[in-house]
Amino acid sequence: ETGVTQSPTHLIKTRGQQVTLRCSSQSGHNTVSWYQQALGQGPQFIFQYYREEENGRGNFPPRFSGLQFPNYSSELNVNALELDDSALYLCASSQRTGGTEAFFGQGTRLTVV
Amino acid sequence: DQQVKQNSPSLSVQEGRISILNCDYTNSMFDYFLWYKKYPAEGPTFLISISSIKDKNEDGRFTVFLNKSAKHLSLHIVPSQPGDSAVYFCAARGTSYDKVIFGPGTSLSVIP
Numbered sequence: 001e002t003g004v005t006q007s008p009t010h011l012i013k014t015r016g017q018q019v020t021l022r023c024s025s026q027s028g029h030n031t032v033s034w035y036q037q038a039l040g041q042g043p044q045f046i047f048q049y050y051r052e053e054e055n056g057r058g059n060f061p062p063r064f065s066g067l068q069f070p071n072y073s074s075e076l077n078v079n080a081l082e083l084d085d086s087a088l089y090l091c092a093s094s095q096r097t098g099g100t101e102a103f104f105g106q107g108t109r110l111t112v113v
Numbered sequence: 114d115q116q117v118k119q120n121s122p123s124l125s126v127q128e129g130r131i132s133i134l135n136c137d138y139t140n141s142m143f144d145y146f147l148w149y150k151k152y153p154a155e156g157p158t159f160l161i162s163i164s165s166i167k168d169k170n171e172d173g174r175f176t177v178f179l180n181k182s183a184k185h186l187s188l189h190i191v192p193s194q195p196g197d198s199a200v201y202f203c204a205a206r207g208t209s210y211d212k213v214i215f216g217p218g219t220s221l222s223v224i225p
Contacts (some may be wrong), residue, residue, distance in 0.1 A: 004156070033212065033213070035215075040217070041218075042117075042204075042215035042216050042218050043117075043157065043202070043215045045212040045214070045215075046211060056212050058184065058212060076152050084151050085166050090156055090157070092156075099126045101147060101159040101162060102159070102213065103159065104149075104156030104157045104158070105156050106154070106155055106156045107155075112178065
């Protein structure tokens with residue numbers, strides 16, 4: 001049982017707008033990773049947060065940014081939305097020092113029109 | 114440049130038979146490999162993993178085999194059940210607790 005929740009589940013935005021996606025980590029997990037999954041592809045790593053600091057980033061532009069809060073929940077912010085940003089955004093939480101595998105939320109489906 | 118490859122987009126297997134899903138990787142720095150299963154409208158669910166120091170890991174009906182020299186791993190499901198029908202992602206990461214690289218996935222259909 002994952003315990004990772006994401007909100008909202010679906011979202012429609014207009015090109016050029018900004019969006020904030022939220023993730024609540026599983027209890028006891030101190031690391032959050034965000035992924036973008038385009039249709040027909042595997043999840044692509046955006047970035048990871050550990051103890052409120054960014055700890056690794058994939059090949060995404062700076063308009064993708066994030067935050068991790070003291071309770072280990074997290075936000076993904078995307079500015080100046082583009083049509084290609086339409087995708088499923090997945091949050092995964094894990095316990096860094098415990099070596100546990102990451103547990104994923106159900107994702108947020110973002111559509112940019 | 115895809116570091117984790119799953120060359121079969123789809124696979125169909127009869128119920129009760131063995132399902133074999135294959136995965137190849139290019140980065141020799143990867144030392145931990147994972148398989149995730151994904152149903153529609155759900156996030157990926159962790160299935161099984163293997164460290165690079167092993168060549169086999171088994172968990173119930175699921176076995177993962179790793180051939181480091183060939184940079185190849187495979188997931189065996191025996192016996193296959195209709196509930197196994199899902200998209201299976203192969204994934205890999207390096208020595209640090211950093212990003213996990215996913216393959217494009219293989220859609221498995223188990224036919225009753």
